[in-house]
Amino acid sequence: MKITSGTWLILGLLALWEASARLGWVESPNWPALSQVLAALAADMATGELPARIGGSLWRMAAGLAAGGLAGVLTGLAFALIPLTARLFGLVVELLRPIPVPAVIPPLVLFLGLDDPMKITVVALTVFFPVLTNTLQGVQAVEPDSIAMGRTFGIGPLRRAAFIILPAALPAILAGFRVALALALVVTVVAEMIAGEQGIGSYLVLMQFAGRAPEMYGVILLLAALGYTLNRGFVALERRLIRWWYAQARQAA
Amino acid sequence: MxxxxxxxxxxxxxxxxxxxxxxxxxxxxxxxxxxxxxxxSTIALRLWDLLEAGDVWAPMMQTLRLVFTGFAIGSAIGIAAGLAMGWWPAVFRLLEPLVELIRPIPKSALVPPLMLFLGIGFTMKVTSVALVVTFPVLVNTLQGVRGVDRVMLDAARTHGWPARHTLLHLVLPAALPLVLAGMRISLGLAMVLAVLSEMLAGEGGLGFLILDMQRSFRVRDMYAWLVILAVLGLALNWLFVLAERRALHWQRR
Structure with a gap:
């Protein structure tokens, strides 16, 4: 990594954080030094409590991502390929889309309780919309010629959808999933903060109420690292899955 | 037709x-x-009661004020920082690592520490909304500035435009489509954070009401407030798209 003015700025801010707490410039139980935060994080990881909670959160996130993503892709395909379905159900989808996610948690708690099913549903609902939009746009942008060619070769509509349209729309769909992945982590944490005692979100609120600031900041740092890693991992996966698309883009440039 | x-x-x-x-x-x-x-039908009746008694307005205005203020502050910071980073390479080198460090932190996780520092009042909620709004706007503005036509910039320089004039009258308008796209994403996120911080702070607003009604088993009220929130989200979205179209009328001709 190249050391730039930006790196120095970060190092400077971190040093300022440490010094302001150590030297008593900011005297507040809510303002622990960076080293205390990292020590608290390390201790929480060592007891195994935090890793277990992270595992639970990640599992709920993944389950919601899979369910909502699958529903989004299928609905997007249907809307794009069978215009009647879009005309029938488009309005209902558009009416549900702008509801802020945290607001659907209370009613879902009534139906599904406080545990996994409720949280997975919330994540799935969040993921559904960006994946649907991107699938729709991706399918609509597929070259009509390639579909016509499939028809000429006598390939049936279902196999056309699976082997011509879906791969051609894959870059757009994956872009939708990338957006959805970031949202999924956020919403998992939000759901855990509002309801129940599971996962990393609940731990965060617990530490807030207990006034254990170092643990609280430690969890936030961990979440940032988690979000960053997930995004990087997904981008790497994306590059492998649609290598042909990047190759084409490079050729065109 | x-x-x-x-x-x-x-x-x-x-x-x-x-x-x-x-x-x-x-x-x-x-x-x-x-x-x-x-x-x-009973939810609709309850909704009618709320409207007729005029009970709707106070919580709705509370949430609206929060969304608007946070959205305005976050957008202003995002646009200013994005312009500066896109325009002066030195500013970009200074701030880019810091932005990349803060961006992946799920902003919803920052609500608990913000509550420790700022209490449960308006300041805390506005800060959390502004934080979530800033980054999509910043990243999009930056991209928009970078995409400005080199030839136009050279032309401005040839005509001896001062830097401030070029920024306000050439760079900002050229970047506007992307800036507004970022703001559209941020508007949805602003609603999410507004509702979440109202739920966690428990001090009025639509988010608080929805959660509170659920916890006191007044289910009909909960759904009525949820409908109100959904309508509000829909209206805000619609207004923004309308404003966006007006602002970009020169683009699609």
Whole structure:
């Protein structure tokens, strides 16, 4: 990594954080030094409590991502390929889309309780919309010629959808999933903060109420690292899955 | 053509009506427990009561004020920082690592520490909304500035435009489509954070009401407030798209 003015700025801010707490410039139980935060994080990881909670959160996130993503892709395909379905159900989808996610948690708690099913549903609902939009746009942008060619070769509509349209729309769909992945982590944490005692979100609120600031900041740092890693991992996966698309883009440039 | 345009939302409306009627029937027939999901007609009546008594406005205005203030502050910071980073390479080198460090932190996780420092009042909520709004706007503004046509910039320099003039009258308008796209994403996020911080702070607003009604088992009220929030989200989105179209009228001709 190249050391730039930006790196120095970060190092400077971190040093300022440490010094302001150590030297008593900011005297507040809510303002622990960076080293205390990292020590608290390390201790929480060592007891195994935090890793277990992270595992639970990640599992709920993944389950919601899979369910909502699958529903989004299928609905997007249907809307794009069978215009009647879009005309029938488009309005209902558009009416549900702008509801802020945290607001659907209370009613879902009534139906599904406080545990996994409720949280997975919330994540799935969040993921559904960006994946649907991107699938729709991706399918609509597929070259009509390639579909016509499939028809000429006598390939049936279902196999056309699976082997011509879906791969051609894959870059757009994956872009939708990338957006959805970031949202999924956020919403998992939000759901855990509002309801129940599971996962990393609940731990965060617990530490807030207990006034254990170092643990609280430690969890936030961990979440940032988690979000960053997930995004990087997904981008790497994306590059492998649609290598042909990047190759084409490079050729065109 | 006219008639067709008038009729085009008709299938969607019919499906919506059918869904509501189906729900009404399912509740009446006892297929869905009334304690979980009261009949849509009774929710509509409750909604009417709230509207008639004028109880709707105070919580709605509280949430609206929060969304607007946070959105305005976050957008202003995002646009200013994005312009500066896109325009002066030195500013970019200074701030880019810091932005990349803060961006992946789920902003919802920052609500608990913000509550420790700023209490549960308006300041805390506005800060959390502004934080979530800033980054999408910043990243999009930056991209927009970078995409400005080199030839136009050279032309401005040839005409001896001062830097400030170029920034305000060439770079900002050219970047506007992307800036507004970022703001559209941020508007949805602003609603999410507003509702979440109201739920966690428990001090009024639509988010607080929805959660509070659920916890006190006033399910009909909960759904009524949820409908109000959904309508608000829909209206804000619609207004923004309208404003966006006006601002970009020169683009699609």
């Amino acid at each position: 006219r008639v067709e345009r008038l009729l085009s939302p008709l299938p969607g409306l019919l499906v919506l009506a059918a869904l509501l009627l189906g729900l009404e029937w399912a509740v009446d027939a006892g297929l869905i427990r009334r304690a979980l999901m009261p009949a849509p």
